[in-house]
Amino acid sequence: MSLWAVILAAGSGSRLASAGLSVRKQFLMHDGAPLFWRSLRTLSRLPELAGLVVVFPPEIFDESRALLRDLLAREPVGLPCLTAPGGARRQDSVASGLFALPGQASAVLVHDSARPFLTPDLAARLSDALARGSKAVIPGIALADTIKCVDADGRVTATPERANLRAVQTPQAFDLALLRAAHARAADEGWDVTDDAMLVERLGEPVLIIEGEPGNVKITNPEDLRLLGPKEEEVP
Ligand code: CTP
Numbered sequence: 367m368s369l370w371a372v373i374l375a376a377g378s379g380s381r382l383a384s385a386g387l388s389v390r391k392q393f394l395m396h397d398g399a400p401l402f403w404r405s406l407r408t409l410s411r412l413p414e415l416a417g418l419v420v421v422f423p424p425e426i427f428d429e430s431r432a433l434l435r436d437l438l439a440r441e442p443v444g445l446p447c448l449t450a451p452g453g454a455r456r457q458d459s460v461a462s463g464l465f466a467l468p469g470q471a472s473a474v475l476v477h478d479s480a481r482p483f484l485t486p487d488l489a490a491r492l493s494d495a496l497a498r499g500s501k502a503v504i505p506g507i508a509l510a511d512t513i514k515c516v517d518a519d520g521r522v523t524a525t526p527e528r529a530n531l532r533a534v535q536t537p538q539a540f541d542l543a544l545l546r547a548a549h550a551r552a553a554d555e556g557w558d559v560t561d562d563a564m565l566v567e568r569l570g571e572p573v574l575i576i577e578g579e580p581g582n583v584k585i586t587n588p589e590d591l592r593l594l595g596p597k598e599e600e601v602p
Pocket residue numbers: 374375376377378379380381382392421452453454455456457459460477478479480481584585586
């Protein structure tokens with residue numbers, strides 16, 4: 367297995383921008399490096415990993431690549447580190463990252479750079495599940511809240527059984543041929559999804575859930591910034 371990581375850093379961070387943050391959240395400086403660097407560094411320590419692709423916003427692609435080059439010069443990760451321009455939707459950015467993978471890649475971890483707290487243990491458990499033959503493996507955690515389905519008027523239409531629900535995270539791990547087939551089908555059929563596993567599910571292929579990590583949250587709203595600690599500056 368030649369396992370690569372695709373790190374998504376091409377979003378616009380609109381929910382934080384509307385709360386006043388003037389830089390895309392994945393470029394927020396913390397501990398002397400932009401947020402996306404944390405996931406990159408954690409994933410690069412996975413012994414099975416063969417290389418990484420970082421997907422950057424096309425509007426600031428050159429600056430982003432230069433920033434990555436500087437970070438790698440300061441702290442080499444000992445792996446090939448490629449870049450790709452993102453697209454309008456998350457799934458378009460993933461497709462672009464997959465396109466940039468080299469021919470020998472056979473499996474991939476797709477990760478949101480907005481989840482800086484993933485641990486090496488989670489990455490290793492995903493990689494192990496792939497090595498044992500699963501073709502799609504994702505981390506999920508049981509829910510504390512009861513979830514309601516609602517209609518457009520805000521009326522409750524159903525309450526799914528909580529024990530059967532999981533909140534899913536990234537990295538999501540896939541056999542590369544399967545994920546490529548799923549993205550090709552999505553492009554043909556016009557599917558619009560919020561995670562990669564959803565595409566594999568629509569192909570009718572099994573997706574395995576392993577235990578996620580409560581701390582592996584996605585920085586999404588202003589209150590989440592507190593999780594990063596006191597020091598934030600902005601680049602580029
Ligand atoms: N992402 C991406 N390309 C996109 C949209 C999202 O690479 N076109 C990435 C983001 O950079 C982030 C991850 O996908 O790391 C999860 O997306 P989300 O948390 O929704 O980030 P944003 O889309 O940037 O934020 P928002 O939805 O608030 O605009």
